[in-house]
Amino acid sequence: MMRGNRNMGNMMKQMKKMEKQLAEEQKAMEAKTYVGVSPDEMVKATFTGKREMTDLSIDPKAIDPDDPDMLSDLILAAVNSALKQIDEDGKQTLGKYTNNMPGM
Template sequence: MSKRPNFGGMGGMNMQQMMKQAKKLQEQMAQEQQTITAQEFVGKSADDMVVVTFSGDRKLKDISINKDAIDPDDPDMLQDLIIDAINKGLSEIDEATQQSLGKYTKGMI
């Protein structure tokens, strides 16, 4: 007579416990993501000539351009300042996300 493995005993309980822990972890991550989304992140170019504000979900909410940055003979400078400010703002979001959610994903990637 062959012996069948018993999957319903302690193994089933461990799986149930793992599912509870996974659900709790998922809820914590969602809550932290909501916190990030509710925050505002600012990116500034050199000398604060261009200042942009993003929401945590990476939506541009505001842009402020110093009038001294507007040189009709040098539109490339203004473009560079805008790009710099935007990239810095997005980096701020990435950094905050990594600090907040990185503890959950550490070692997964």
């Protein structure tokens, strides 16, 4: 009976250690900067790992008063590029903790 308690105690220590490592890596990821660019690089969108946009840079050549839809498309492409980078980084960084957990 004592052996079962010891194993449970060791398992709890490992879980706490893993939770701490996960929190540290998540915090580090949130501090990173992700820059998405449109295919022609005329629009750049900068995000934090918390998915907060911190900057949007638009090349004046992208502003065509006769074609506002083009600018919208460029902005969407840049924003989606940055968000995709955040998602991929999250899967790579945090996935090692969540892949083996039930329900994740």
